[in-house]
Amino acid sequence: MLSSVKIEQLLTVEAHIVELSNLLIQTVEDGASIGFLPPLHPTEANEYWKDVLNTETILLVAKIDNHIVGSIQLHLNTKQNGSHRAEIAKLMTNPNYRRMGIGRQLMKQAEERAKREGRTVLVLDTREGDPSNLLYSALGYIEAGKIPYYAKSANGELHATVFYYKTLMD
Numbered sequence: 001m002l003s004s005v006k007i008e009q010l011l012t013v014e015a016h017i018v019e020l021s022n023l024l025i026q027t028v029e030d031g032a033s034i035g036f037l038p039p040l041h042p043t044e045a046n047e048y049w050k051d052v053l054n055t056e057t058i059l060l061v062a063k064i065d066n067h068i069v070g071s072i073q074l075h076l077n078t079k080q081n082g083s084h085r086a087e088i089a090k091l092m093t094n095p096n097y098r099r100m101g102i103g104r105q106l107m108k109q110a111e112e113r114a115k116r117e118g119r120t121v122l123v124l125d126t127r128e129g130d131p132s133n134l135l136y137s138a139l140g141y142i143e144a145g146k147i148p149y150y151a152k153s154a155n156g157e158l159h160a161t162v163f164y165y166k167t168l169m170d
Contacts (some may be wrong), residue, residue: 006063006103007109013049015058019068020061021045023092030095033127033151033159058117060109062093062102069097072106074113086114088124091132103132107139111168120169127151128160141166 013020021042028040036044051058051156056078062070062146064127088110094104114122126132137143141164150161 004064005061005069005100006104007105008063009113010059011053013053016061016068017046017049017124018084019136020071023068023071023094024096027092031153032092033130033153033161034090034092037152037154049069058110058113060106060113064097070102070106072110074110076117076119085118085121085123088119088122089115102134104139107135111139111166115168120165120167122168123163124165125150125161125163128162132161134163136164138161139166 010016011070022045024034024036025040025046026033026043026153029038038047041123052073056076058074060074070091072091073089074088075089077083077087088107089105091103091106091115093106122141123144124136124141126136127150144163144165146160146162148160149158151159153159
């Protein structure tokens with residue numbers, strides 16, 4: 001099935017808003033720490049996606065049979081002293097398509113795009129203990145530190161977040 005995964009950039013979200021919102025809702029319902037808590041109402045998900053794209057955000061999606069099954073965002077830093085870096089944000093894979101390498105493919109494509117944009121440092125953060133920690137470490141991201149009590153889960157528990165970085169200089 002991995003050979004049928006296509007990664008593409010979305011320049012607009014309008015035609016994909018339902019699929020993107022469903023992806024976000026399913027990901028949040030599955031417990032991902034991506035800024036939202038369940039239950040996430042479709043209206044809130046739609047509003048989020050309507051405001052995602054701007055000149056400093058690149059949205060990549062993974063498609064299987066022309067259906068969105070994952071996404072990732074690359075946030076380009078526009079500050080003069082930060083024009084060499086970007087942030088990886090909101091890596092999502094539909095729970096029905098996890099453990100198939102889609103997250104890895106999205107990360108690799110985001111890294112390649114960052115290089116094309118002249119970025120040499122990537123940063124990201126994720127909840128401590130989530131499976132994503134293993135993915136980021138396997139892809140060569142280095143743990144920079146943790147902040148305790150950073151993110152709240154649906155049951156009100158506070159969790160640490162782990163910050164990672166990776167240099168893209170050859």
